[in-house]
Amino acid sequence: MMIRLLLAGLLISRLACPQEVKIPAGYKMDARLSADLRQIVAQLGLDRDFDAGEDGLEQISLAVIVIGAGKPRLGSVNMENFIYPASVYKMYVAAEVLHQVSQNQLSLTDKVIVRSPNDVDKSKEIESDPRPLLRDGDTVTVNYLLDLMITRSDNSAANCLIDIAQRENINALMHAYNWHGSEVTRKFLSRKYEDPGYEKIRGTETCALHAADFLYRVYTRQLVNPWVSMQLQALLARQLDKSKLAAGLPSNAMFYHKTGWFAYWTHDVGIVDDGHTRYVIACFLPLEERLALPKYQALSAQVFHLVRQRTQQSQSPKKRLF
Numbered sequence: 001m002m003i004r005l006l007l008a009g010l011l012i013s014r015l016a017c018p019q020e021v022k023i024p025a026g027y028k029m030d031a032r033l034s035a036d037l038r039q040i041v042a043q044l045g046l047d048r049d050f051d052a053g054e055d056g057l058e059q060i061s062l063a064v065i066v067i068g069a070g071k072p073r074l075g076s077v078n079m080e081n082f083i084y085p086a087s088v089y090k091m092y093v094a095a096e097v098l099h100q101v102s103q104n105q106l107s108l109t110d111k112v113i114v115r116s117p118n119d120v121d122k123s124k125e126i127e128s129d130p131r132p133l134l135r136d137g138d139t140v141t142v143n144y145l146l147d148l149m150i151t152r153s154d155n156s157a158a159n160c161l162i163d164i165a166q167r168e169n170i171n172a173l174m175h176a177y178n179w180h181g182s183e184v185t186r187k188f189l190s191r192k193y194e195d196p197g198y199e200k201i202r203g204t205e206t207c208a209l210h211a212a213d214f215l216y217r218v219y220t221r222q223l224v225n226p227w228v229s230m231q232l233q234a235l236l237a238r239q240l241d242k243s244k245l246a247a248g249l250p251s252n253a254m255f256y257h258k259t260g261w262f263a264y265w266t267h268d269v270g271i272v273d274d275g276h277t278r279y280v281i282a283c284f285l286p287l288e289e290r291l292a293l294p295k296y297q298a299l300s301a302q303v304f305h306l307v308r309q310r311t312q313q314s315q316s317p318k319k320r321l322f
Contacts, residue, residue, distance in 0.1 A: 021080040022178055024213055026071065033075030033310070037064060040302045041077050044295050050286040052264040058083060058286035063208035065216050066307055067278040068314060072216060079212070082181055082205040083284045086260030087125075087153040088267050089204050091214065092184055093161050094146055094235060096170040098228045101142070106164070108143035117193040118159035125153040126240040134160075150235040150258060155188035162187050167198075173224070177213070182206035211269045211282035218256075219271045219280065236270065243293055244268035245281060248300025253277070266292035277308040 023029065041047045041060060049057040063079040065072045100106045116136040124133065131148065134140070134156040142164065148157035162170070162184065171183040185201045187194065194201075217223035218233050236256035239246075245268040246255050257270025266289045269282040281303060285292050 021181065021207060021209055023074070023209065024178070027065065027074040028071040030066070030073040030075045033064065033066065033073055033306075034077070036306055037062060037075050037077050037303070040299060040306070043302075044298055046285065046287075046295060046299070047077070050264070052084075052286045055084065055264070055286075058264075060286070061208040061282075061284040063212040063280075063282045064303060064307070065212050065280040066310065067216070067219070067280070068311060074212075076208065079208040079282075081284075082207045083286065084203060084262075084265055085182075085206040085211070085284065086262045086265045086267055087155075087158075087188075088211060088258050088260040088269055088284070089182075089184055089206060090149050090153065090158050090260075091232070091236070091258045091269075092174060092182070092206075093158060093165060093170055094150055094232055095214075095223060095228065096165040096173050097142065097146060097161050098231050099173060099224045100165060100169070101231075102225060102228050106142055108141065108146075110142045111139055112142060112145060112160055112164065114138040114140065114156065114160055117189055118163065118187075119156045120159065120189050121154060121156045125155075126151075129240060146235060147238070151238045151240050153241065153259065159187045159189060177217070179206075179210040179214070182210045206284075208269075208282040208284055211284075212280045215256075215269060215271050215280045215282065219273075219278075233271070239270075244296040245270060245283065245300040247293070247297040248302075249304055250274065253304070261289045261292075264288055266296070268296060272304065272307075277304065277311050279303075279307045 046060050052058040059078050059081055061081040061083050062077040064075045101108055114134045119134050119136050121133050129152045145157040145161050148154035167184050174182055185204045191199050218229045221229040223229045233256050239257050241259040244259055249255055253272055253274035255270050255272055257268055260267040264286050266287055267284045271280050
């Protein structure tokens with residue numbers, strides 16, 4: 001217990017310092033792509049300050065990584081803006097759980113007993129999902145928890161897996177890829193039920209650049225190792241929430257993604273691949289879901305058209321943009 005308190009204290013002191021976001025060396029910044037994204041965002045009325053209640057004024061955080069020949073091209077709108085990620089940060093938790101499985105510290109078939117206060121969900125995040133809510137005393141496997149956490153965005157499953165993986169380990173993985181500022185600081189429950197040392201820690205934040213880099217590493221099998229990357233991509237492929245960016249994609253496009261929504265926040269981050277057009281998109285929008293959904297559908301459709309057009313032009317022998 002004393003070691004956990006010390007580690008939590010170190011984490012809190014780190015988080016008190018401003019975080020400098022560094023663009024990974026493997027990307028080529030694409031000014032034209034960024035300009036096109038800013039135009040789309042402006043046309044949709046998303047280029048403004050949003051009232052996020054007690055969190056004050058917030059702005060969109062958007063990043064797109066175009067995957068093709070040569071270096072991946074990176075375009076953005078406020079991609080360095082740290083924002084509350086809602087359930088999107090569950091993919092960070094999943095990465096460390098799978099990391100520990102790959103190191104034989106855990107097994108996907110290990111049994112886990114759900115304990116209160118982790119069993120927080122009172123209703124299903126996806127009502128059509130037939131799996132019952134987790135309750136105190138239920139015995140399930142690590143694999144079952146992973147699937148619930150990612151595909152249904154189950155908060156109870158996330159709390160159990162955060163306990164299993166431990167926040168110190170999750171954040172060590174985040175730091176290994178220089179995703180400073182995107183640490184997993186909170187479980188999905190009231191602060192009064194938090195573990196010792198975490199009752200007053202700042203809420204979890206992330207930015208579009210970190211989420212996009214995470215997903216690019218998943219797609220290119222560079223997140224931890226190929227097994228972890230492929231397992232995580234398979235989980236993201238089974239996402240049940242299709243109401244946001246997925247709504248604007250053509251039916252033949254695979255979308256490996258994680259959504260999140262709560263109060264003022266509506267987010268979606270993922271990998272788009274239709275066999276020809278391939279890109280990563282991470283969008284964090286400080287707008288409540290009922291207002292955000294039509295914006296997401298339009299944004300997704302326009303970004304897909306933009307990337308497809310640029311990909312086709314880049315492959316033309318007469319005119320190369322990349």
